[in-house]
Amino acid sequence: MMRGKGIVNRLAAIAAALLVAGPLHAEDGYALWLRHAPPEGEGRSRLARLGGLIVANNPDHPTVALAMRELDDGLAQLRGGAAAADGAATGIRFDCHDPAVARGGAFRVMADKASLRIAAGEPVGCLYAAYAILRELGQGVDPAKLALDEAPAMPLRMLNHWDNPDGHVERGYSGRSIFDWWHLPEKLGPRMIDYARANASLGINAVVVNNVNARAFMLEPRYIAKLARLADAWRPYGIRVFLSARFSAPKDIGGLATADPLDPQVQAWWRAKADEIYAAIPDFGGFLVKANSEGQPGPQDYGRTHADGANMLAAALGMRGTVIWRAFVYQAEDTTDRTMQAYAEFQPLDGQFADNVIVQIKNGPLDFQPREPFHPLFGAMPKTRLMLETQITREYLGQATGIAYLAPLWKEVLDADTGRGGPKPKTVAQIVSPVGMAGVANTGSDRNWTGTHFDQANWYAFGRLAWNPSLTSEDIAREWTAQTFTRDTETVRRIAAMMLGSRDLVAQYTAPLGLAHLMGTGHHYGPSPWVCDLERPDWNPCYYHRADKDGIGFDRTAKGSGALAQYAPSIAAQWADAATIDEKYLLWFHRVRWDHRIKGGDTLWERLAAEYAWAEIGLRGRIQSWEGLRPHIDAERHAAIAADMARELKDARWWRDASMAYWQSVNGLPLPAGARPIPESLEAYRARTFPEAPGQ
Numbered sequence: 230m231m232r233g234k235g236i237v238n239r240l241a242a243i244a245a246a247l248l249v250a251g252p253l254h255a256e257d258g259y260a261l262w263l264r265h266a267p268p269e270g271e272g273r274s275r276l277a278r279l280g281g282l283i284v285a286n287n288p289d290h291p292t293v294a295l296a297m298r299e300l301d302d303g304l305a306q307l308r309g310g311a312a313a314a315d316g317a318a319t320g321i322r323f324d325c326h327d328p329a330v331a332r333g334g335a336f337r338v339m340a341d342k343a344s345l346r347i348a349a350g351e352p353v354g355c356l357y358a359a360y361a362i363l364r365e366l367g368q369g370v371d372p373a374k375l376a377l378d379e380a381p382a383m384p385l386r387m388l389n390h391w392d393n394p395d396g397h398v399e400r401g402y403s404g405r406s407i408f409d410w411w412h413l414p415e416k417l418g419p420r421m422i423d424y425a426r427a428n429a430s431l432g433i434n435a436v437v438v439n440n441v442n443a444r445a446f447m448l449e450p451r452y453i454a455k456l457a458r459l460a461d462a463w464r465p466y467g468i469r470v471f472l473s474a475r476f477s478a479p480k481d482i483g484g485l486a487t488a489d490p491l492d493p494q495v496q497a498w499w500r501a502k503a504d505e506i507y508a509a510i511p512d513f514g515g516f517l518v519k520a521n522s523e524g525q526p527g528p529q530d531y532g533r534t535h536a537d538g539a540n541m542l543a544a545a546l547g548m549r550g551t552v553i554w555r556a557f558v559y560q561a562e563d564t565t566d567r568t569m570q571a572y573a574e575f576q577p578l579d580g581q582f583a584d585n586v587i588v589q590i591k592n593g594p595l596d597f598q599p600r601e602p603f604h605p606l607f608g609a610m611p612k613t614r615l616m617l618e619t620q621i622t623r624e625y626l627g628q629a630t631g632i633a634y635l636a637p638l639w640k641e642v643l644d645a646d647t648g649r650g651g652p653k654p655k656t657v658a659q660i661v662s663p664v665g666m667a668g669v670a671n672t673g674s675d676r677n678w679t680g681t682h683f684d685q686a687n688w689y690a691f692g693r694l695a696w697n698p699s700l701t702s703e704d705i706a707r708e709w710t711a712q713t714f715t716r717d718t719e720t721v722r723r724i725a726a727m728m729l730g731s732r733d734l735v736a737q738y739t740a741p742l743g744l745a746h747l748m749g750t751g752h753h754y755g756p757s758p759w760v761c762d763l764e765r766p767d768w769n770p771c772y773y774h775r776a777d778k779d780g781i782g783f784d785r786t787a788k789g790s791g792a793l794a795q796y797a798p799s800i801a802a803q804w805a806d807a808a809t810i811d812e813k814y815l816l817w818f819h820r821v822r823w824d825h826r827i828k829g830g831d832t833l834w835e836r837l838a839a840e841y842a843w844a845e846i847g848l849r850g851r852i853q854s855w856e857g858l859r860p861h862i863d864a865e866r867h868a869a870i871a872a873d874m875a876r877e878l879k880d881a882r883w884w885r886d887a888s889m890a891y892w893q894s895v896n897g898l899p900l901p902a903g904a905r906p907i908p909e910s911l912e913a914y915r916a917r918t919f920p921e922a923p924g925q
């Protein structure tokens with residue numbers, strides 16, 4: 230089929246007129262990285278030739294039609310609304326069933342002066358190709374030189390929404406939930422399509438729509454109908470829907486007396502439930518389950534194991550779908566080092582999970598801290614399909630204030646050598662690549678989707694890394710910046726540099742030298758190292774830092790909790806000695822004296838003070854750099870980001886002042902020479918409350 234050039238040209242002309250008249254909205258961030266801003270000069274004239282005629286061998290397939298439309302619309306926007314030049318136009322041809330290309334989203338793009346050819350093993354590959362072409366052109370690549378040959382590294386590239394049906398998002402900092410359950414299934418808001426586009430443009434192909442702290446009623450028929458509407462809308466975008474399932478649902482909504490996974494009635498209930506869902510959603514992905522963790526019900530309530538629970542649900546789904554079982558577990562009664570508990574519970578179950586079960590493991594053994602070593606379960610369960618869980622929303626990294634570009638955090642984990650996996654030990658990326666990667670979504674009803682403009686980069690980076698974990702954080706930052714702000718090379722370089730250092734700055738002023746979990750109770754915002762009276766020991770910051778007059782840090786060596794022994798010996802050896810360990814993990818694995826000498830000669834106390842001070846210098850420098858970029862960034866977003874940066878500097882100073890006041894109260898040491906005085910008393914910092922913090 231040929232797409233009517235006439236209509237396209239007319240639409241393009243209207244778009245051009247609008248653009249000349251100025252955009253209807255200022256840059257409010259809604260368009261994300263899909264702005265398709267026209268390049269200037271030579272770039273613009275090169276694009277003029279592209280996109281006159283788009284053909285495909287099966288244009289009626291919904292995903293192929295979408296790929297054609299997305300490319301056509303995107304090119305029109307890149308051309309500034311101008312029609313493709315007549316006559317000289319480059320033809321574009323999609324072949325979306327090319328047996329020479331792998332299925333599952335792979336594609337090739339080949340260009341020369343006269344044509345652009347796209348080949349994929351199945352239609353979704355064509356859609357990904359369309360977005361990839363726009364991404365390349367968006368960065369200024371010459372259309373005649375387009376040459377792409379890509380395949381996703383991981384089959385499951387998934388967002389986990391912690392969205393509740395009432396619209397509140399657990400650990401959400403960008404407004405209310407984007408899912409309007411009340412009006413579904415009759416009404417599907419336009420955001421649901423824009424959301425699918427954004428995901429598909431990154432290759433994200435699976436979405437868990439509800440919180441892992443799940444409500445059983447979301448498995449009731451009326452919710453299945455709502456979910457089916459979403460599934461229908463997202464199918465052309467290559468997105469499958471999943472549900473978080475509450476393990477006690479057979480009791481909660483099924484009228485049974487038990488949810489014991491070995492009870493035949495329970496098994497029959499889940500089978501019937503799965504059948505009911507598949508009748509409405511034939512490509513339903515499956516269930517995500519948080520069980521026996523933080524008060525959620527699970528198989529252990531009946532003396533059964535995680536494997537018993539997961540396998541029962543897996544049998545109910547059959548080969549139609551997958552059970553994703555979370556390894557984020559820790560027990561109130563267990564006094565073992567909390568970071569050891571998931572390994573202790575799950576590692577012995579290796580080999581016991583059904584084929585359609587995936588165990589989903591957080592990047593680190595604690596809980597999405599600014600910095601953690603990789604989770605020791607990676608590499609330790611070779612007979613189980615393991616998936617990586619990351620957090621895109623910044624629960625412990627300043628939430629939606631300031632900047633924390635998380636690709637470097639995720640890369641640290643993906644690139645970590647587990648020391649396990651045979652003669653050639655595997656990295657975490659190699660272990661999870663055959664399975665997938667999940668990110669706890671940071672989307673919300675805010676106009677810019679993610680609360681701050683820079684948090685869009687985390688959604689973007691998550692998708693890009695799940696597609697290809699060997700991309701560098703810098704490449705991703707640059708491509709995002711070019712599409713989101715400007716193609717100006719120097720500006721891109723400077724913004725990428727700000728992004729790359731941002732997570733380290735957050736770690737430096739909240740959790741320096743391997744400290745962790747010092748955040749405020751409940752909302753996890755701001756400093757509370759003094760908190761020591763919460764019901765469970767491992768909810769207290771003092772449990773993690775263990776500071777007293779002699780020293781600070783958590784001894785996880787053989788002399789302490791022994792957590793180090795959960796890692797492969799070659800890896801444990803790198804971290805075993807406080808004198809040689811990479812300082813960023815020092816206090817995670819070691820308890821040291823305040824006068825312990827750090828490499829370079831400073832005492833621990835001096836160095837701790839210096840870390841806070843360096844972070845402040847870094848943040849001030851960034852504010853200045855951003856000010857210098859004013860001419861290159863639209864006023865609306867420039868101002869919003871400047872405000873974010875100012876807030877972060879204020880918060881970093883608060884973190885430093887409150888933390889130093891507290892450390893001093895336990896070690897009795899004077900501030901190191903040259904340190905800025907602490908403006909308020911420890912009592913004043915302790916007395917601060919802010920019930921307005923999201924997540925309270």
Ligand code: GCW
Binds near residue numbers: 399519523557624
């Ligand atoms: O990080 C903690 C959060 C909880 C969350 C839990 C989990 C969904 O504070 O809000 O609950 O982890 O991952 O299950």
